[in-house]
Amino acid sequence: MINLSVLLIIPLVTAIVVLLCRNGSQVKWVSLLGSVAQLGYASLLMFDYISKRAAFNLSSSIDHSNQSIDPNWKPAPPPQMLYEEHHTWFKGLNIEYAVGVDGISIAMIMLTAVVVMAGILISWNINRLTKEFFFLIVLLSFGAYGFFISLDLFTMFFFLEVAVIPKFLLIGIWGSGKKEYSALKLALMLMGGSALVLIGLLVLYFNTDTGGGVHTFDLLKIAHMHIPMEMQRIIFPFMFVGFGVFTAIFPFHTWAPDGHSSAPTAASMFLAGISMKLGGYGCLRVAAYLMPEAAHQYSWMIILLSTIAIIYGAFATLMQKDLKYINAYSSVSHCGFVLFGIGMLTQTSINGAVMQMVSHGLMTALFFAAIGMIYERTHTRQVAQLGGLLKTIPFIITVFVIAGLCSLGLPGLSGFVAEMTVFMGSWQNADTWYRIATVLACASIVVTAVYILRAVGSSAMGPIKNPDFLTFKDATWNEKLAAVSLILCILAIGMAPFWLTNLINPDTKLIWENITRAVAGN
Amino acid sequence: MNIDYFLIMKSEMVLTVIIFLLLFLKVWDGIKSNTTLLHLVNFLLIINLVAGFFFNMNGDLFNGMFQTNDTIAIEKSILNLGTLIISLTAFDWLKDHKHLLEFYILLLCTLLGMYFMISSGNLLMFYLGLELSSIPLAALCNFDLHKLKSSESAVKMILSSAFASCILLFGISMLYGTTGTLDFKEMAPLLGHSKLSILAFIFAFTGFAFKLSAVPFHLWTADVYEGAPVPVTAYLSVISKGSIVFIFITALSKLFITYQPTWYNMLYLTILLTITVGNLFAIRQDNIKRFLAFSSIAQVGYILLGISSGTPLGTTSAIFFLIVYTFSNLGAFGVVSLVSEKTGKENISDYKGFNANNKFSSWVMAICLFSLAGIPPTAGFFGKMFLVTAGAAKGNYWLIGIAVMNMVISLFYYLRIIKAIFIDENQTPMAKLTGSLSLRLALVICIIGAVTMGFASGVFDYITTITLK
Numbered sequence: 006m007i008n009l010s011v012l013l014i015i016p017l018v019t020a021i022v023v024l025l026c027r028n029g030s031q032v033k034w035v036s037l038l039g040s041v042a043q044l045g046y047a048s049l050l051m052f053d054y055i056s057k058r059a060a061f062n063l064s065s066s067i068d069h070s071n072q073s074i075d076p077n078w079k080p081a082p083p084p085q086m087l088y089e090e091h092h093t094w095f096k097g098l099n100i101e102y103a104v105g106v107d108g109i110s111i112a113m114i115m116l117t118a119v120v121v122m123a124g125i126l127i128s129w130n131i132n133r134l135t136k137e138f139f140f141l142i143v144l145l146s147f148g149a150y151g152f153f154i155s156l157d158l159f160t161m162f163f164f165l166e167v168a169v170i171p172k173f174l175l176i177g178i179w180g181s182g183k184k185e186y187s188a189l190k191l192a193l194m195l196m197g198g199s200a201l202v203l204i205g206l207l208v209l210y211f212n213t214d215t216g217g218g219v220h221t222f223d224l225l226k227i228a229h230m231h232i233p234m235e236m237q238r239i240i241f242p243f244m245f246v247g248f249g250v251f252t253a254i255f256p257f258h259t260w261a262p263d264g265h266s267s268a269p270t271a272a273s274m275f276l277a278g279i280s281m282k283l284g285g286y287g288c289l290r291v292a293a294y295l296m297p298e299a300a301h302q303y304s305w306m307i308i309l310l311s312t313i314a315i316i317y318g319a320f321a322t323l324m325q326k327d328l329k330y331i332n333a334y335s336s337v338s339h340c341g342f343v344l345f346g347i348g349m350l351t352q353t354s355i356n357g358a359v360m361q362m363v364s365h366g367l368m369t370a371l372f373f374a375a376i377g378m379i380y381e382r383t384h385t386r387q388v389a390q391l392g393g394l395l396k397t398i399p400f401i402i403t404v405f406v407i408a409g410l411c412s413l414g415l416p417g418l419s420g421f422v423a424e425m426t427v428f429m430g431s432w433q434n435a436d437t438w439y440r441i442a443t444v445l446a447c448a449s450i451v452v453t454a455v456y457i458l459r460a461v462g463s464s465a466m467g468p469i470k471n472p473d474f475l476t477f478k479d480a481t482w483n484e485k486l487a488a489v490s491l492i493l494c495i496l497a498i499g500m501a502p503f504w505l506t507n508l509i510n511p512d513t514k515l516i517w518e519n520i521t522r523a524v525a526g527n
Numbered sequence: 528m529n530i531d532y533f534l535i536m537k538s539e540m541v542l543t544v545i546i547f548l549l550l551f552l553k554v555w556d557g558i559k560s561n562t563t564l565l566h567l568v569n570f571l572l573i574i575n576l577v578a579g580f581f582f583n584m585n586g587d588l589f590n591g592m593f594q595t596n597d598t599i600a601i602e603k604s605i606l607n608l609g610t611l612i613i614s615l616t617a618f619d620w621l622k623d624h625k626h627l628l629e630f631y632i633l634l635l636c637t638l639l640g641m642y643f644m645i646s647s648g649n650l651l652m653f654y655l656g657l658e659l660s661s662i663p664l665a666a667l668c669n670f671d672l673h674k675l676k677s678s679e680s681a682v683k684m685i686l687s688s689a690f691a692s693c694i695l696l697f698g699i700s701m702l703y704g705t706t707g708t709l710d711f712k713e714m715a716p717l718l719g720h721s722k723l724s725i726l727a728f729i730f731a732f733t734g735f736a737f738k739l740s741a742v743p744f745h746l747w748t749a750d751v752y753e754g755a756p757v758p759v760t761a762y763l764s765v766i767s768k769g770s771i772v773f774i775f776i777t778a779l780s781k782l783f784i785t786y787q788p789t790w791y792n793m794l795y796l797t798i799l800l801t802i803t804v805g806n807l808f809a810i811r812q813d814n815i816k817r818f819l820a821f822s823s824i825a826q827v828g829y830i831l832l833g834i835s836s837g838t839p840l841g842t843t844s845a846i847f848f849l850i851v852y853t854f855s856n857l858g859a860f861g862v863v864s865l866v867s868e869k870t871g872k873e874n875i876s877d878y879k880g881f882n883a884n885n886k887f888s889s890w891v892m893a894i895c896l897f898s899l900a901g902i903p904p905t906a907g908f909f910g911k912m913f914l915v916t917a918g919a920a921k922g923n924y925w926l927i928g929i930a931v932m933n934m935v936i937s938l939f940y941y942l943r944i945i946k947a948i949f950i951d952e953n954q955t956p957m958a959k960l961t962g963s964l965s966l967r968l969a970l971v972i973c974i975i976g977a978v979t980m981g982f983a984s985g986v987f988d989y990i991t992t993i994t995l996k
Contacts, residue, residue: 095984097843097991098916159912166903173942177950185950189942196938200931203912207919207927239924 007053009088009104009154012114015043016147020140029135036125036139040146044118050088051111055508057087058108085225085515086156094160099221103157108508109359113153113286116366119494120278121146124271126487127374130381131179131269138179141171142271149279153286158206158222161291165202165251165283169195172280175272176264187260187267194260198250202287205243209295212236227295228519234298241299244292245307251284254344255314258337262321265333266386270377273329277336278370282362285343289358293347294516297523300350305438307348312442314341319452328376328386331460332369335412338449339365345446346427349439352517354430359509361427364419364498368411371491375405378484379464382477388460393469400480402465404488409461411495413454419498424450426502534584535595538603539642541578545571546635553628561627565618568631569965572611579604591710592649597993602645602773602846609766609853610638615969616861617758619868619962630670633663634762641770645777650699650709653774657695661688661738664767668755680754687737687747695734701727711782718785728786732793735778738771741831742800745824749808752820757867760816761860764823769849772830776842779834787837794835795926801828803929806936810943813874815863818940819856822899825937826852832930833914836921842994844913847987851898851910851980858895858973861966862888869960875944880953885960889948891970898977900941901934906980913987 019039026032061084086105094100106114124142131138148168155161169192177188206222212232215221232240246254253261261281265273293300300307318338325331339361346358378401379394380386395402411418414425431443469475480488498505533540549568558564579600587594614631621627640659647653665688669681703709705724706717718724733744740748752760779790805825812818830852833844865888866881867873882889898907911934919927962970980986 093984095913096988097840098913163903163908166908170897170902174945174949177946185946188950189939189946192942193935193939196935197932200935203915203931204924204928207916208924210916211919211922 007050007088009050009090009106011046012043012050012150012154013147015039015046016143016150020143020147023136023140023143026136029132032136032139033125033129036143037122039143040118040122040125043146043150044122047111047114047118050106051115051508054087054106054108054111058511085512089156094157098159099215099219100159101157101223102160103223104154104160105156105225106154107512108510109286109290109512110153112359112363112505112509113282114150116282116363117146117149117153117279119490120274120366120370121149123370123374123487123491124274124278126483127274127377128269128271129481129483131271134178138175138269141175142275145171145175145275146279149283152283156224158209158224158227158291160222161224161287162199162202162206165287166196166199168280168283169199172264172268172272172276176268179269179272180267181269182267183263184267187263191260191264194250194257198247198257198284201243201247201250203247205240205247208236208240208243212240224291224295232296237296237299238302241292241296241303244296245288245300245303248284248287248292249310249344252281252288252340252344253314253337254284255310255317255337255341258314258318261337262330262333265336265373266327266329270373270380273373273377274370277333277373278366281336281340282343282366285340285347285358285362288344289347289355289516293350294519297520300520301524304348304350307344308439308442311341311344311348312445314338315345315446315449316452319449319456322456323452325456326388328379328388328391328460328464329373331388331456332372332376332412335453335456336365336369338453339369339412342424342427342446345442346430349427349431349434349443350517350520351430351433352514353433354427355513355517356506356509357423357426357428357430359513360419360498360502360505361423363505364411364423364495367491367494367498368408368418368420371404371488371495372408372412374484374487374491375401375408378480379405383471383474388463390470391464392467392471393465394474394477395465396469397474397477398479400485400488404480404492406461406465407492407495409457411499413457414450417496417499419495419502422499422502426506531584531586532588534582535586535588536593537582537584538575538579538600539639539646541575542635542639542642545575546632546639549628549632549635553632561622561624564627565614565621565965569611569614569618572607572614576604576607576611579607587648591712592652593643593646594648595646597996598842598846598990599645599773601990601993602770603642605846605850605853606638606641606766606770608850609769609857610634610762612853612857612861612969612972613758613761613766615965615972616761616857616864618965620756620758620864622963624670626670626672630667633667636663637661637667637762638766641766645770645773647774648711650702650711650714654692654696654699657738658692660767660770661692664688664759664763667759667762668751670759671756674754676754677756678754680751683747684751684755687751691734691737691744694730694737698727698730698732698734701730711777715782715784718783720785725786725789728783728789729793731778731783732790735771735775736797739768739775739827739831740824741797741827742804742824745801745805748824749812749817749820753814753817757816757860757864760819761857761864764819764860765853765856768823768827769853772827772834772845772849776834776845780837780842791835791837791921794831795923798828798831798835798926799929801825801831802933806933806940809937810940813876815873815875815878815944818875818944819859819863822937822940823856825933826856826899828933829911829914829930832918832926836917838917838920839991839994840913840920841917843987843990844910844917846990846994848910848914850986851906851977854973854976854980855895855898855905855907858891858970858977859899861970861973862892862895865960865962865966866957869962870957872957875947877957878944878947879951880956881948883953883956884958887967888960888970891974892948893945894974894977896941896944900938902938904978904981906977909981909987 151164644656665685809821901911
């Protein structure tokens with residue numbers, strides 16, 4: 006009943022219908038409808054997946070009791086990916102259109118669906134080149150969905166690149182500030198990242214052999230092959246740094262602050278909420294999973310870079326005066342936690358990394374949405390010029406405060422759960438240097454609290470700085486809907502993290518076991 | 528006498544009939560209206576394109592001087608398609624031109640020369656085809672009759688192409704001297720590693736590189752492209768280059784197979800220089816035709832990268848890329864030709880704010896440039912990916928790394944134009960430009976091709992099967 010290609014068909018159809026629309030309001034409604042349909046389908050997928058997984062676990066536990074009858078009998082492992090689909094695409098190169106999902110991809114798909122819907126709702130006031138704007142947003146989401154469900158590395162790379170150029174146009178045309186510079190910087194750096202991925206991909210491809218000199222891009226097949234260690238040592242850095250550029254790995258993070266702050270609200274939400282997660286997902290799924298030994302060997306490097314990103318990002322945020330720059334630099338810091346979790350190579354920390362991806366995606370989207378709403382009214386994002394807004398636009402500022410509190414890791418919201426899991430997992434890695442890194446990363450939370458509370462406090466509280474502020478209208482229906490949907494997800498993860506953990510646990514375990522096994526084998 | 532003999536030379540015959548028909552029309556001088564003539568010519572070109580898909584034979588004629596097979600047939604079809612698209616985009620320019628028929632006669636003569644060149648199985652036939660395809664081109668470059676730059680371009684074209692032919696001919700004569708034959712099949716096993724024959728090979732290689740405008744033999748390209756009328760520039764950069772690529776593949780993989788290690792090293796260096804220099808020079812250009820000239824130099828580098836592997840996969844991806852390249856480059860040239868014809872503007876800065884009044888043309892340009900840059904979901908992504916993959920089969924990851932990083936540089940300059948069109952503010956943007964129906968049709972064809980070719984895996988698989996034969 007569930008067919009993963011539908012996840013691609015819905016955005017594609019939406020994009021085509023958007024092109025055929027006659028006026029702006031039709032375009033908006035069509036894209037909203039498309040994103041809601043996509044969210045509905047993604048939820049359906051998630052529930053179906055959970056029940057299927059539960060059925061597998063049940064059957065394997067029953068089988069387990071039969072073990073006494075035949076001592077050599079082992080339960081067949083449940084399939085790693087569900088809803089798999091394989092179609093030959095280019096026969097000459099053995100390229101397939103292959104899709105399938107596990108718990109991690111489902112979490113990412115849900116995140117994408119929620120953020121895209123919220124982003125479309127937030128952009129309701131776009132009136133310049135409306136059709137092009139929504140077309141590009143839908144195209145971006147198409148790339149993201151495709152990336153998360155791909156099992157073939159070529160297809161995956163294809164979707165990764167689909168999601169780059171629309172950002173250039175979104176920032177360049179609808180952006181603000183030094184938009185041209187930021188757009189070009191972002192496009193070139195992300196393309197540079199994907200070029201590194203491509204080099205790694207080609208080297209990997211020519212080191213796979215499915216018999217008879219036929220190479221493959223199939224992720225699951227490659228996972229069961231043993232890539233020679235010296236090749237892994239070459240491929241891993243390319244892959245990890247390449248995907249890392251998308252996650253704003255230090256020192257390739259410079260596109261993030263400029264890009265985020267110049268982008269229109271929806272694009273910022275998308276960029277920080279989803280696009281940066283493409284990188285994290287790629288680092289985990291492709292780099293760490295396919296090259297476990299190299300991941301183990303290079304883990305000190307990952308930890309070093311991500312610790313720098315976390316601390317440097319936090320301190321850089323302290324110096325920012327523009328709300329968007331504050332969130333952008335804090336994103337660098339928060340996405341550092343994702344790579345940090347992956348680099349620690351314990352199951353809990355990998356779990357934490359995935360949770361941090363989801364949590365940061367939701368939280369930062371909410372943050373940018375709130376900043377966008379404030380900016381639309383005040384026409385400034387400078388913290389110094391804001392003040393007392395809680396009295397005039399209470400709803401928006403409440404959203405803003407919730408996003409801030411989530412960002413600084415208040416218990417009960419998703420940020421706390423994710424960061425806590427990362428730290429718990431990291432501490433399990435008993436190496437002294439790694440523990441020092443963990444302590445340092447933990448300490449950054451204090452800095453986070455400083456900048457968040459300062460920014461939120463001075464813009465929300467205090468006397469009303471500008472008499473114009475009194476004329477502001479509070480959030481409109483679309484803004485409320487966008488904010489509420491994101492807040493609900495944040496609360497859901499924060500209050501009941503187990504449903505997310507249960508969803509991703511079997512799959513992070515698989516990745517972790519793969520690494521442990523490979524390391525033990527050496 | 529067997530009908531098969533005629534069928535083997537079918538494409539050449541159809542084209543010759545068309546050329547003579549146009550010649551008779553010129554002499555007869557019965558049709559006065561240029562528009563009617565243009566429609567007639569386009570109709571004939573469509574027939575020529577369609578005819579290319581039927582009754583394709585494998586075989587050779589005149590003791591192996593002329594040969595044809597499925598691969599050659601598809602290569603000719605690519606050239607036909609490109610010529611048709613160029614003819615459609617040239618509509619607005621030729622509508623008022625008084626030497627319309629001469630233009631087409633010369634153009635189709637060069638196409639005929641390319642046919643012979645691709646089909647040649649003998650160096651003599653190859654040289655004949657090459658000359659037939661390059662001398663009328665110089666005359667075509669001069670077809671903006673009242674523009675000084677056009678004449679300059681023609682003179683540069685004829686001198687440089689004569690020079691290249693000289694070098695090639697010198698190489699051919701030395702090859703004949705060492706082996707005593709001109710036939711590809713007979714010559715290939717006779718080629719040894721004597722100094723003379725290696726020198727002969729280097730001369731021949733240089734001749735090819737000259738025609739392909741590979742660095743360091745590229746200096747004529749930009750000047751010629753800038754001066755020539757836009758449709759002729761398009762023809763030079765797609766059709767003329769494509770045909771040389773096709774025969775170059777044959778020459779390397781059939782004739783000079785003995786020298787594979789040698790030509791691999793030579794290609795390695797050429798690719799490195801071509802991609803890098805082409806890209807770096809493209810960044811600095813302000814004239815859009817010069818810009819496209821340098822970008823096409825860089826593209827040739829990628830094609831050579833695919834060829835350098837010497838595998839059927841390399842041939843397949845080069846042919847596939849040329850299909851994609853035909854659509855994307857001609858689409859870009861179509862827009863340039865529209866703008867240049869209506870306003871006379873050819874600078875990148877003139878394109879600022881182009882999107883304000885010309886939505887369709889802007890998007891055609893954007894999609895075509897993205898395709899040239901290799902950005903998915905356009906077909907250029909697939910073309911580039913396959914070329915790079917084919918090149919990587921050798922395990923030369925340094926070269927691949929440099930080529931891939933160059934794609935990022937190339938993205939920078941393509942984005943410059945996109946930025947001018949979509950992002951830059953302009954108080955006086957270009958007014959709405961309406962091209963003729965033919966031009967718009969050509970743009971639509973290009974856009975469909977540039978978007979869908981990548982997903983048409985059937986085409987790629989078909990080329991794979993025929994090149995494996």
